Amino acid sequence: MIVFLCADLRRAGLDLDHALEQFGTHPGVEARAMDGPCSSPERWLAPHAAGTMRFVLGLCEPPPDRPAFHARLRRAGLDPSAVEVVSLASRGERAEILLAGAVARVAAFEGSRPENLKPVLHWQGPMSRRSLFTVPPVHYEVIPAIRREACVAAAGCRVCEAACPHQALRPGADGEMNLDRARCTGCGACVSTCPRTAIDLPGTSPRQVSAQVAALVAATPDDQRPRGILFTCAREAAAVGRLLGPAAAWLPVEVPCAGMVPPAWLLQVLGMGASAVAVLPCARDDCRFGRPDVVQEGVAYCREVLERLGAPPDRVRLLGTADVASPAASGVPARQAQPCERTAVGALPLGPAGAARVLVALAGTRAADAAPRALAHPRSPFGVVELARGCTACGACAHACPTSALSIQRRQERVAVIFDPSLCIGCGGCASVCPERVVTVSKVTDVRRLARLPEPLHEDVEMRCEMCGGPIAPREMLRRIRALLGEGAVAATVTRRCLECRAGIRPGRGTPA
Amino acid sequence: MEPGRGLSFGELARLRETVYRFLAAVLLHPGADWLATLPPVARALGQETKALTVFPFWGPWARLLVTLGELDGPGGKVVSDDYTRIFGSTSGDAACPARESAYVQPADVPELMTGLHAEYSGAGFSLAPDFAGSLDDVTTELEFMGLLCAGEGDAWRRRDSIAAKEPLEREAAFLEQHLGRWLPEWAGRVALHDPGGFFRLATAAAWAFVAHDGDLVREAAGGFERIAR
Numbered sequence: 001m002i003v004f005l006c007a008d009l010r011r012a013g014l015d016l017d018h019a020l021e022q023f024g025t026h027p028g029v030e031a032r033a034m035d036g037p038c039s040s041p042e043r044w045l046a047p048h049a050a051g052t053m054r055f056v057l058g059l060c061e062p063p064p065d066r067p068a069f070h071a072r073l074r075r076a077g078l079d080p081s082a083v084e085v086v087s088l089a090s091r092g093e094r095a096e097i098l099l100a101g102a103v104a105r106v107a108a109f110e111g112s113r114p115e116n117l118k119p120v121l122h123w124q125g126p127m128s129r130r131s132l133f134t135v136p137p138v139h140y141e142v143i144p145a146i147r148r149e150a151c152v153a154a155a156g157c158r159v160c161e162a163a164c165p166h167q168a169l170r171p172g173a174d175g176e177m178n179l180d181r182a183r184c185t186g187c188g189a190c191v192s193t194c195p196r197t198a199i200d201l202p203g204t205s206p207r208q209v210s211a212q213v214a215a216l217v218a219a220t221p222d223d224q225r226p227r228g229i230l231f232t233c234a235r236e237a238a239a240v241g242r243l244l245g246p247a248a249a250w251l252p253v254e255v256p257c258a259g260m261v262p263p264a265w266l267l268q269v270l271g272m273g274a275s276a277v278a279v280l281p282c283a284r285d286d287c288r289f290g291r292p293d294v295v296q297e298g299v300a301y302c303r304e305v306l307e308r309l310g311a312p313p314d315r316v317r318l319l320g321t322a323d324v325a326s327p328a329a330s331g332v333p334a335r336q337a338q339p340c341e342r343t344a345v346g347a348l349p350l351g352p353a354g355a356a357r358v359l360v361a362l363a364g365t366r367a368a369d370a371a372p373r374a375l376a377h378p379r380s381p382f383g384v385v386e387l388a389r390g391c392t393a394c395g396a397c398a399h400a401c402p403t404s405a406l407s408i409q410r411r412q413e414r415v416a417v418i419f420d421p422s423l424c425i426g427c428g429g430c431a432s433v434c435p436e437r438v439v440t441v442s443k444v445t446d447v448r449r450l451a452r453l454p455e456p457l458h459e460d461v462e463m464r465c466e467m468c469g470g471p472i473a474p475r476e477m478l479r480r481i482r483a484l485l486g487e488g489a490v491a492a493t494v495t496r497r498c499l500e501c502r503a504g505i506r507p508g509r510g511t512p513a
Numbered sequence: 514m515e516p517g518r519g520l521s522f523g524e525l526a527r528l529r530e531t532v533y534r535f536l537a538a539v540l541l542h543p544g545a546d547w548l549a550t551l552p553p554v555a556r557a558l559g560q561e562t563k564a565l566t567v568f569p570f571w572g573p574w575a576r577l578l579v580t581l582g583e584l585d586g587p588g589g590k591v592v593s594d595d596y597t598r599i600f601g602s603t604s605g606d607a608a609c610p611a612r613e614s615a616y617v618q619p620a621d622v623p624e625l626m627t628g629l630h631a632e633y634s635g636a637g638f639s640l641a642p643d644f645a646g647s648l649d650d651v652t653t654e655l656e657f658m659g660l661l662c663a664g665e666g667d668a669w670r671r672r673d674s675i676a677a678k679e680p681l682e683r684e685a686a687f688l689e690q691h692l693g694r695w696l697p698e699w700a701g702r703v704a705l706h707d708p709g710g711f712f713r714l715a716t717a718a719a720w721a722f723v724a725h726d727g728d729l730v731r732e733a734a735g736g737f738e739r740i741a742r
């Protein structure tokens with residue numbers, strides 16, 4: 001990776017030598033100051049197109065026309081998703097923090113694929129047959145792509161399909177999830193909710209965002225002033241960047257759309273050491289996500305859960321551009337003295353597992369008799385699974401669970417359905433496949449359960465074959481089979497002998513015990 | 514210049530035809546003819562397809578042309594051996610078979626072959642009596658796309674946008690239902706089996722071009738709908 005800093009930043013007050021020294025010592029990072037116009041930074045990068053593929057550009061001002069800048073980068077043989085631009089003039093001491101975040105984000109970039117880019121033709125003016133003769137301007141949108149080897153849609157997972165506000169994700173006849181590229185707007189909602197991180201969005205992968213946030217909050221370990229993370233819609237990023245002055249407490253993290261930021265991310269960022277976290281959507285009619293209510297509900301959920309845990313709810317906020325600009329609102333609440341939070345999430349990627357640890361850490365600071373009540377909320381990133389009577393421990397739920405929150409445990413004569421509340425995202429995949437219809441799932445945040453170890457929801461005895469002594473099935477399953485088949489000879493054989501002995505494929509394995 | 518500006522759909526169709534047909538030729542077995550013909554063509558195409566620099570597949574395409582342009586030396590024998598190792602022969606033991614039927618369920622193969630036959634004949638093409646390849650071979654499918662682009666280009670040159678609509682829609686459907694479906698997996702497999710080799714470049718360029726073309730053609734076909742509205 002190469003970090004290029006515009007030499008003119010010296011005049012803007014940046015201690016360029018210090019910055020070069022700081023980033024030049026990062027492993028795998030080369031830092032250079034260059035004399036050159038900020039208006040055509042791709043000229044600096046093009047000579048390196050064949051070798052280094054990741055860059056951070058520290059400019060006085062960002063290129064004014066981003067799509068045109070990206071087009072120039074592509075023409076120079078560069079991948080715009082691998083180039084992070086930070087405008088640093090008038091950023092004061094924040095400049096190096098912002099640079100550290102950009103370096104971390106680009107360092108976590110894992111490459112992009114041809115399917116991540118969607119050309120869109122911009123037909124202009126009233127259309128006639130004549131206008132069809134000339135190719136109109138093309139702009140490119142970065143859109144997600146599914147990694148088939150990691151996706152578990154074939155096992156029944158439908159989390160991304162439910163998250164997509166444009167019905168762009170649908171399973172095919174083979175059960176595999178397909179992305180309708182024409183419908184996809186690249187909002188990224190599917191990317192941040194996929195429990196298997198099987199959907200790539202170059203430039204904004206959860207791993208990259210997580211790395212940037214971690215670098216931003218760690219950049220000034222001795223600085224006790226409050227610092228907040230501001231997830232900013234890409235369409236507002238330039239305006240927000242201009243409004244955040246050298247003393248601003250908010251540190252912006254750009255995402256393609258605020259709809260990409262789920263409540264789990266907001267909660268986990270608090271655990272990474274941020275004083276506060278906010279989301280800034282674009283509020284435009286052509287918002288990529290188009291569901292401001294979902295973003296609002298997500299923030300409302302976070303505030304409610306914090307309140308129940310005794311933490312200030314204003315540590316999570318929904319902001320507009322005007323809020324960032326106003327001096328009063330730019331003051332981020334002071335960090336609460338809860339050292340357990342920062343260590344709780346460690347290097348976990350952004351997601352429900354990290355958020356669960358933050359909530360457990362927050363709850364741990366309260367008196368034991370003040371344990372918070374469970375919170376049922378449609379935006380809860382966690383779920384609770386319950387089993388009614390009649391579970392046969394067939395394992396269909398465990399097979400369908402995309403996070404392994406449900407598993408089947410066999411130990412000696414016992415068979416159990418085990419539930420790990422800290423892994424459950426409440427997707428309901430288990431309930432949809434249960435043949436006995438005994439599974440219920442609710443979107444509930446129950447911090448007491450999140451803190452507990454995996455627990456058995458159902459236990460049974462494994463019945464043994466009368467011929468070979470091998471396992472047949474759990475007792476309840478055999479009871480169910482008898483109920484379906486009646487008490488005839490077939491039922492008797494099926495429920496007393498294992499599959500191999502019934503099929504006679506264990507020659508010489510004795511006679512009935 | 515913004516991507517696309519100043520280029521006519523007729524010129525674009527001609528360039529796309531060139532790319533499809535050239536890719537189809539590159540993915541044939543590199544025998545003596547291949548080694549004698551393609552490297553000089555690759556050197557010439559670098560200039561001839563310069564108008565494509567505005568599109569993001571230019572990077573993989575240019576890398577392919579440069580590498581192929583330097584292959585008429587001793588590197589040719591290596592490429593020939595690599596081809597057999599990666600794409601195999603007719604014995605069916607290839608690591609990365611270069612035919613669509615290897616990437617669908619066996620039960621779906623008859624339907625695939627019937628569908629391809631219908632696509633080809635529906636577009637007015639029939640296979641030559643001495644055609645020894647397979648309907649679903651990557652070279653056949655790429656060549657078919659080249660032929661569709663040629664038909665589209667003819668229509669644009671006649672300034673007959675209505676006649677251009679049909680091949681455009683055929684191209685969009687064929688890319689979505691065939692090349693766009695199996696090329697990513699195929700290119701992924703080749704990248705694993707030939708990480709530093711020529712065919713990794715060739716398949717990456719083919720997939721980058723097909724992925725882009727699928728969207729571009731669909732968008733272009735959408736222009737007709739806008740007129741209809």
